[in-house]
Amino acid sequence: MTDTYTSLVNGGLTGSLAKKLGLPRPSVLRRHTPGAPLVTGPVLVLGGAVGTGDDADAVARTLLGWDLDVRRTAADDTARWGAVVVVLTEATHPDDLSDPVRELGSVLRSLAPGARVVTVSRPALATDAPALAAVRQGVDGILRSVAKELRGGATGNGVVLAGDVTVDATSVHGALRFLLSARSAFVDGQLLTVSSDAGSAPADWERPLAGRVAVVTGAARGIGAAIATTLARDGARVVVVDVPAAGEQLAKVANAVKSTALQLDITTPDAGTRIIDHAVRRHGGLDIVVHNAGITRDKLLANMKPEVWDSVIAVNIASQLRINEQLLASDAFRDAPRIVSLASTSGIAGNRGQSNYAASKAGVVGMVRATGPLLAEVGGTANAVAPGFIETDMTSRIPFATREVARRLNSLQQGGQPVDVAETVAFFASPAAGGINGTTLRVCGQNLVGA
Template sequence: MSDRYASFAHTGAGRALVRRLGLPDPPRLRRYRPGDPLIHGPVRLDAAPGGRLREPLATLLATAGIELSTEAQMTSGAPVPGGAPMSGGAELTGGADVATGLGVSAHGEATGARPAPHGALLYDATGITESTGLRALFDFFHPLARALHPSGRVIVFGTPPESCASHREATAQRALEGLIRSIGKEFGRGTTAQLVYVAPSAERAVESTLRFLLSGRSAYVSGQVVRITPADVPEVDWARPLDGRIALVTGAARGIGAQVAEVLAADGAQVVALDVPAAGDALAEVANGVGGTAVQLDLTAQDAPVRLAEHLADRHDRVDIVVHNAGITRDKTLGRMNPDWWDQVLEVNLSSQERINEVLLDRGLIPHGGRLIGVSSIAGIAGNRGQTNYATSKAGVIGLVHSMAPLLAQRGITINAVAPGFIETRLTARIPLVLREVGRRMNSLAQGGLPVDVAQTIAWFASPGSAGITGNVVRVCGQNVLGA
């Protein structure tokens, strides 16, 4: 489905009209393409005094071949051999005014410098232990706020408030969420902003998340908080991280499910694509296209979990990745809703997931290192008029993630969920025009997302490098104004 408004806004006449009238200005997003670098332009990395992540982050960036900028590079615009990051602290002088090209000092004075734009700004805030220390964030971001390439990346790293040594530290660390959500709404031009809480001793589990958030794979993810816990992370082939993995994708015949199957296969997984018998032709096309296999099964059937388990055991001996994407809508206000519509939505979207998980786990088919990934929705976070059944089921998916994460951690299995916002699919194409335009524009990126945006986020959760990510629900919504 095409976004005609965005296409018009990208033309010369469209840009002029959008700026003159103050209309939503959807930027061109940098999405992943094979062979692309992780980030375009150098990365600025700094830390509050006492931060514990600056050195590990610098090492990861260097390993990934990413250039790190220095203060000299920033104020002069000249490349600096080696590109090593400056030593600790956040005392910076220089920034960029995109209108004039002049540098701006930390005190707002023009410097005459022409700083090179950055691809990303990274800040280690783990050293901030009380609210007065939050000033370091202003000192870092203020001169750099307009010195980012289009589709730039902002990532702040902190300590989970529940892991802090004092209530003052926990207060300061919680404040970081307001910072990144505001940056995501302020910086514009396709810039995304995220907060990554890294638990003590979890430093070695950061790389998968760092790579995802820097890359074009996270184009439609912004204003999110990710929590990383300590984990044993294996060596990862970042070109094909899922080689040798068996991945089950439900609801795979079309839309987001079909795109998930394609992305997981491109990352090396052998995909088992599942959908209802009525979608058999489309399902076979998807399975053949990704070199996988098709399973026609109604997940609400009483014997469905057992039949699925037996199929996986007979064909593959296990399943490493389970993506619960199957879902339906039966929309009507609660007072007018047919009871069967309530039951159908809850059964497909939530209860069937629970039963399948239980059978697969009881039979030991999900091994250590396994990944369970659910598909929730922003409706499950903010609610939605006329979708009480759908919102209830999708909030239940979030509850499933939170309740099962500590139990599965004992078996070395992670569970997470994505919560899509307005995604351009055949279902959203049926929404009345005015409501469709509202859905597209009511986010920081002023446009709808694509199925591939959801699929890439699921692939990040599925990666063996994401062993420290569990119990997370990440919205893929362009930082929708609803549900924070």
Template sequence: MSNDTLRDLSQNSLVRRLGVPRIPVLRRYSPGQPLLDGPALVGAVGAGRYADQIRALLKGAEVADAGDGKVAAAVLDATGVRTLDDLAAVREFLTPAVRRLGPSGRLLLLGPAPDPSDVDAAAAAQALDGLVRSVAKEVRAGATANLLVVHPDAPPAAADSAVRFFLSARSAYVDGQVVRIGVPVGPAQDPIGMDAPDEVERPLAGRVAVVTGAARGIGAAIADTLARDGATVVAVDVPAAGEGLARVANRIGGAALQLDITSSDASERLLAHIRERHGRADIVVHNAGITRDKLLANMDADRWNAVLAVNLRAQLTINEALLAGDLLSDTARIVCIASTSGIAGNRGQTNYAASKAGVIGMVRALAPRLGERGATINAVAPGFIETEMTGKMPLGTREAGRRINSLRQGGLPVDVAETVGWLAQAESGGITGQVVRVCGQSILGA
């Protein structure tokens, strides 16, 4: 848990009488936890194709639309929306559903991809984007709202992993996001059913994962989470972080590889290690990153070059080596850690923001090439995450970073890790070339 004194104090009714708003304690995932902690509403507008699939995923959690009791989730299949009248039907479902949404509730819409050949349909589809981003700022008590835009040729099971992620406590700090689901790349995957608890609890079982920058912070959380979900993890970090790296590897039963990813032979050494120990890579997480902050007017070449070398050049080099070789499996998943700074910019971080924006450009450009091999590549962009680094910020700066989002608090490293774990699943093959923000719907870059 974070050391968020204001959030903790706001749980006290006496403090709230002084005018301090309650900052919600978010429901986060723990093994064995049910998908939802209460009933769910499921509806459809028009000729939606996914309502039955969602009902199958939820099974006994669904309840009738009528009633006044609280619900843990409201899911609307709006993939059939084509007209403004259909949008009116969306409102008819959502208005009472929002009123009934309980603490840490989930509002999830599935919408159609805009059809440029039909102006009315394209307008209605895009309208869902604005609707969801707005309602995400209206729901309270730790609830979230997100939109899945589904390609018309995507099979019904293509959305399963995303639906499960966004309804679960794994997505606690992912809010106001729009994720596009296309036709899955690579070999067809059997959908994970709710009657297969081992697969739901350990969706990465049997997969080999590589995580850079794994000695501490977000990288360590990613290694922990991937291992918890069943993956065999190769934890990578610089030799100077060897002690912390060893602790992480020992804790998760993985392997530690001390490697400076900016060295001229880094790709060769990394691939050789993977080949000798595991024979393949199913998951590659580019998490290693540094900051060397300075106003651009005072930015020297060393600060600029160091940040670009670690945060971007190393990823480009390793990805090219992976594409040139044969280590990537036919359901490989590459996940790159970007930042909201790369989307919105940040004062004093021109080098860092440039590197993270570059990561996003790399992801979008590599997605088609990797798709030809059945692999995907995506970026996760954290916002304000409670880490050792943010803990050293001046109080005013730290408090501002925590509160300028819809959930009114900072995220935790595990929030980033859970999102990485979802994108790393073989079943997430319909999601590629995208950026998912883990920022509580920060107002920066929204």
């Protein structure tokens, strides 16, 4: 499904007319194309004192190692910046924010289309001194506010280093690379926490999942099909799973990604065992499970029948819990395994008429937070992706006026595409994300609901 309005206001006579009339003009987002540059121009690294060997210098060295054009000052007033990285890990008082943030402000009008602003900071803790907690929490407020000011398809996000994690940790590099890249087109105003120094850099950043076996549920169409396609593009062998009624479409997806299909109702008691057996028998192992299958049965709670509530809970959360138990008990799921679940912004902020759906998706957020430490024992992770408004067959059935409002209620003023969710799932499944565990990342264009 396409956003006709966004297409019309970005080209030709209709684009010129929209500009003259002062109509909102959502930008065409920069999305990933294999072989394309990581960023679209020079990268400015702000923070610290240049040449002192501090965290900002370390980040700059990392970016230089990726063959980027890295600058430590904004002296070139002709530059069209592809990205600005603001390193604030060593700030200890709100006064320390003034210089780097004002320098950031001075270059915002010089960002290239589809540019990236990324902060690097540490979390505020109850055990911190008050001034330290204030400056660290302040970075969150700055990032979320700046993200709402950006134009031209630019986005703003943050990497947060927990505990003893340093800026040289592999998953910090992985998070930076993801947020700087076109893969994060619809991730905006979000803070991604790296909680450990686990993880490893892939041999090939274009095919980070080479040699891995992945299972995607609900893969016959929409977001599930996009996830399967993206994982296969990144090198994984993919088992696509869906209900028997979707068998014909599921076979088409399997053929497209050159892998195998498994027709399965995930609510059956032995679904996890059947998934494991199929992956091991056909592909020699199982490394990644993506819980994408889900349903909606919307009703105001006062009008909701028990079977409507129960069906949503059964598919969206109870099945995942049962399958995860079987995965955790299996010797086949031990090689730095990854579980990635689909949550929703409805589970974060709630939504009228979706108490059952919101309960299930909030349940996913809680589930991955608790499952992550269990997988960490074998070098694994569990994370979730929370989509906002995504252009799918399901959202195409929303009444026109409601659909248009939902599309525009985010900082990017448009709906996301299934591939935007898929790119984030693929990142969480990658070896470079091994230090990110138990978290939920919104893919919503900085939707104006939720945290």
